[in-house]
Amino acid sequence: MTLLSKLFAKKSPLNESELLVIDEALDKHRTSLFPYGILTLTNKVEAYQLNNKIIVEISLPFAALSDLDMVAGSLSNEFGKPLSFECELAIRPVREHGINNVKNIVAIASGKGGVGKSTTTVNIARALQLEGARVGILDADIYGPSIPAMLGKPNEKPVSSDGKTMSPIDADGITSMSIGYLVPDSDAAVWRGPMASSAFNQLLNETEWPQLDYLLIDMPPGTGDIQLTLSQKVPVAGAVVVTTPQDIALADAQKGIAMFDKVKVPVLGVVENMSYHVCEKCGHQAHLFGQDGGKDIAELNNVNLLGQLPLNIQVRQDADLGDNLFDDISNSDICGQYRKIARNIASTLFYSLDINSPSTPKVVRSDSE
Numbered sequence: 001m002t003l004l005s006k007l008f009a010k011k012s013p014l015n016e017s018e019l020l021v022i023d024e025a026l027d028k029h030r031t032s033l034f035p036y037g038i039l040t041l042t043n044k045v046e047a048y049q050l051n052n053k054i055i056v057e058i059s060l061p062f063a064a065l066s067d068l069d070m071v072a073g074s075l076s077n078e079f080g081k082p083l084s085f086e087c088e089l090a091i092r093p094v095r096e097h098g099i100n101n102v103k104n105i106v107a108i109a110s111g112k113g114g115v116g117k118s119t120t121t122v123n124i125a126r127a128l129q130l131e132g133a134r135v136g137i138l139d140a141d142i143y144g145p146s147i148p149a150m151l152g153k154p155n156e157k158p159v160s161s162d163g164k165t166m167s168p169i170d171a172d173g174i175t176s177m178s179i180g181y182l183v184p185d186s187d188a189a190v191w192r193g194p195m196a197s198s199a200f201n202q203l204l205n206e207t208e209w210p211q212l213d214y215l216l217i218d219m220p221p222g223t224g225d226i227q228l229t230l231s232q233k234v235p236v237a238g239a240v241v242v243t244t245p246q247d248i249a250l251a252d253a254q255k256g257i258a259m260f261d262k263v264k265v266p267v268l269g270v271v272e273n274m275s276y277h278v279c280e281k282c283g284h285q286a287h288l289f290g291q292d293g294g295k296d297i298a299e300l301n302n303v304n305l306l307g308q309l310p311l312n313i314q315v316r317q318d319a320d321l322g323d324n325l326f327d328d329i330s331n332s333d334i335c336g337q338y339r340k341i342a343r344n345i346a347s348t349l350f351y352s353l354d355i356n357s358p359s360t361p362k363v364v365r366s367d368s369e
Ligand SMILES: Nc1ncnc2c1ncn2[C@@H]1O[C@H](COP(=O)(O)OP(=O)(O)OP(=O)(O)O)[C@@H](O)[C@H]1O
Pocket: 110, 112, 113, 114, 115, 116, 117, 118, 119, 120, 141, 144, 146, 220, 221, 273, 274, 309, 310, 311, 312, 313, 315, 316, 317, 319, 320
């Protein structure tokens, strides 16, 4: 459609019964992500017809475009013509922090190194973006920053127009900042704790973040002093713990959960990575690192199991090359799983921490006190 025809295209209103059909479909959509349906969570539903297509403008309190696509599919069948949603995310900060333009900060952590935390961070960021959110990544792994390479931007350098703040690096719409953009890896590797945490503070506070719904922090692996200081100082809304099902990784993941509990950061859930390998020839699932360890640790700590990701060769190759998994195999099972994890994180943040959510306990003041 040309710009001119778009300008002169006429919107026509829907009638009462058509609007009711849309409201009912939004109300009836009850899934684990929407136990109260969609209608009660939105503060905007405006529908009209344009060139024999129905457009519904809607707002959602967390990133979950996949669910709207499902509703759009069944409504298109019902109306016998295409219907699509135009969604605006009305995400609210669940914790106060002084970082301009950023709604919610989410830490992605692991007790043990090498469990796939950075790879998972990058793919969750892309998945959240596909679910409709504006997303950034702050690489807090000062001693081994891998985000620049994984985003395909290993040689980029941030610029500063005023000598005080830096512009972040954009990779297909994901905004990022990392010490890896600023100094050679060998320099940062010798920094001591205080120097590393002051570098991290600068990265967080002196970056000109654009409007972001979620800023993911790729935490350094481990539960030592630097991790504890970061979890104490950074005003994160919640944390996600990545682990493999292996005993040794689980013991460290448990320490990670305990660390967040200690500094009163809510744990949004556990991602079990490298859960199994599917044989390309016969489809058999082999549990190379043990079975369901992440699930068990989530249950033990009464937190969500956000997802169980298989070992996947394309995930490894794209991480090494800095390619976008979702450009290569967007309709694959693994991309679907990353998107599910992204929606689980976004919805957990809303349902357990946003005061406006129907499930968040409201504080009621008693006048008799
Ligand atoms: N689901 C997966 N399937 C296949 N390979 C994976 C998967 N997840 C991660 N990997 C690979 O595992 C290796 C380690 O991943 P990554 O660097 O993300 O781990 P990490 O936990 O961030 O490590 P560290 O924090 O110690 O630097 C990488 O080569 C990555 O490509």
